[in-house]
Amino acid sequence: MTVVTDTSTDGHRVPPEPDLTEQEIVARAARIAATLVDRQQETEQRGYYGLDTHKELLAGGFYRILVPRRYGGYEFGIDTHMRVVSALARGCPSTAWMYTFGASHAHLAASLFGEKAQNELFAAGDFICPGVIAPAGLAEQAEGGWLVDGVFRYSSGSPYATHFIGQTFLAGAEGEPPTQMMFVVPRDQWRRLDDWGAQLGLKGSGSHSIKIEKAYIPDHYALVGTHMGLTSVTNGTPGLALHGNRLYGGSVLAVLNFQVGALAVGMATGALDAYSELMRERMTTYPPIVARAENPDYQLYYGEADGRIAAARAAMSDVLRQWGETAENGSITRDVELRMSLISREVVRLCWSAVSDILFPTAGSSAVRAGERLERIWRDMSTLHTHAGVSIYLSTVATRELANLLFDVHADPGAVD
Incomplete structure (x- = not known):
């Protein structure tokens, strides 16, 4: 990978597209996502998205969204990254998952590591760094x-x-x-x-x-x-001192957890897209035989699912606003970090209920055969729940810690009732 050498008047490196906006990179993500829908089978068979998709993300600046500007990154907001993740997940959940858990750790590295490390880690500008919470060795x-x-x-x-x-x-x-x-x-x-x-x-x-x-x-x-998964930044970060941007002084913990919410919103929206096609193309099974879109029951199913997904999207949007505000004014505390993380968990629950309780069971057996879009999204969302951050940390550890903090209870955080 080519090391970035172009510099601006302040000595910092210049990103490949200096005038790229946050709105444009989100729009690019939506355009890429539309091309991914029909390629999900090949992505599953390969085990990861194709080299051509990687090159498109590379050329589009996606691996630089959270990289600091001094290293040729765009230093865009956490909200922009999460909007990109949701847009990609709408087209292909696997691609969005692989992308975000590779690209998002630029924020963690730029927040927690010192200047010497960052000078080396971000030397190439693009930064793709998977990370795991479970220790080994x-x-x-x-x-x-x-x-x-x-x-x-x-x-x-x-x-x-x-x-x-x-x-x-x-x-x-x-x-x-x-x-x-x-x-x-x-x-x-x-x-x-x-x-x-x-x-x-x-x-x-x-x-x-x-x-x-x-x-x-x-x-x-x-x-x-x-x-990584429990780190609090309430006492400041090396990244804030180095970059002078509150983006790198806000909660790392919450950002790690926002990803599952952003992914869930994108996946559920993709499921609603697939269901919309069925509403227009399929007829009811029982008389009166009409298009599903004209049937009161299917109208109810669709409207209920749409409402839950919209509520999840609104919650995701607001928690990202909260994150930005607390980062900007330096008001981050541990209970705030935890509560924002738990909002992301509720986003996942709303999206999952829309898909598993409404869209999947009413779509019809032919629409959930192996390889169908709705079937794949159901499998992907089911697997999302096996992520330790969703099924264990956010469901048990974080909720107990928040209550302990609020009630000033000094309990063993690993204790189980």
């Missing part, structure tokens, strides 16, 4: 850094990645439990395993495992005691 201390071994599963975005962000364990003192360390490693120090595609859904999301063997991680690429 045990790091060994080495001169000026660490040696890391491990297999890291569900590394969504790995096929075209430039880096990887992971979690590993550090041995504790005698009698003490191990601590965790977050680290980043360049692409040439790990390999992708051929172990993705047998899942129920999201078969084309590029969520392969990656294997790291004795990779050397310099100290400035490692954050001891940091957990």
